[in-house]
């Protein structure tokens with residue numbers, strides 16, 4: 001492999017985040033709201049979406065070299081990465097050992113959970129993988145949109161996968177998509193996860209615009225990222241996209257339950273990010289970060305794209321075979337991708353009282369106009385605004401607790417009545 005000269009990272013440079021798609025846009029399921037499967041239309045080789053050994057080696061060597069931090073985190077995603085079988089990931093471990101040098105390697109795998117077996121879970125446990133499993137809630141909610149190729153609901157198969165992860169004590173979290181329908185059932189969804197023994201979960205709003213002439217020309221059914229600086233003529237979302245206000249109400253209802261009963265026991269990432277922002281830390285998640293652009297995608301064929309939501313020809317940064325990941329990320333930043341998340345914020349966001357927590361959300365969804373008719377406002381704005389404003393009262397309490405070196409979970413006692421803190425005798 002010949003890399004460009006810029007392949008030795010400055011130890012001070014911020015870390016890269018890389019998502020690998022070893023099965024490309026291929027999956028054994030066919031969920032209604034998936035924005036990735038249709039990307040098959042963008043690849044010239046429409047079959048064989050599999051990362052071969054040459055690309056895999058190049059990727060692992062390139063990434064371990066390009067990463068500035070002593071820990072290198074590999075995220076395997078899809079499509080469905082388990083389609084490659086355990087053998088592929090055994091080879092991953094072998095190559096990571098070969099190229100890790102003095103660095104510590106961590107792995108996480110995002111899966112629909114339907115292909116997990118005892119063999120898979122034994123492997124995942126042995127190699128300490130963090131698994132993200134996609135599950136939208138109880139059966140009637142999950143099966144609304146998450147189907148197999150014959151249109152049959154997948155709830156039973158996913159639950160079987162989740163039980164196997166629990167049986168083998170594999171670390172896992174749940175990624176739950178919030179659609180127009182599920183947004184109406186916040187407490188049912190949350191209670192289901194608690195009853196199922198889920199301790200770590202994240203809610204992802206489903207937002208996709210219907211196709212426009214450009215996407216039709218490309219053979220796609222969904223519109224691409226928003227233009228940000230010019231008004232988008234197409235603001236119509238798909239019927240299953242969550243409505244902005246309802247998304248905010250959904251988060252608020254769950255937060256109200258969580259903040260009374262579950263702080264410190266259940267970790268809802270959306271709530272952790274909000275507390276993190278409130279106490280002044282940089283956001284660990286791109287959508288609420290000031291700028292983005294350091295989370296690139298490596299496709300099955302070695303092509304590198306600016307982000308998971310921007311796998312389109314105009315966002316292709318190069319190939320893992322010929323350039324260092326570091327150089328490609330820098331190229332992306334020089335082109336302005338990621339920076340414009342901050343610089344193209346409309347005035348409404350710049351003046352917003354919850355900007356520090358929201359940061360305008362993901363640019364892909366900034367396709368509506370602001371109250372003063374500027375382009376580039378976040379479609380989910382009303383929901384984000386209401387949610388962040390609503391939880392401020394609790395965040396203030398948690399901040400005070402943390403400043404006094406007390407656990408944030410004491411917020412549950414504060415809500416119940418006057419809090420008497422017995423400090424341990426010294």
Ligand code: SF4
Nearest residue numbers: 286287292307362363
């Ligand atoms: S465009 Fe959206 S998903 Fe992509 S890196 Fe930026 S915030 Fe994240």
Ligand code: SF4
Nearest residue numbers: 349352358378381385
């Ligand atoms: S809540 Fe709305 S106005 Fe405020 S930062 Fe977020 S998107 Fe912008």
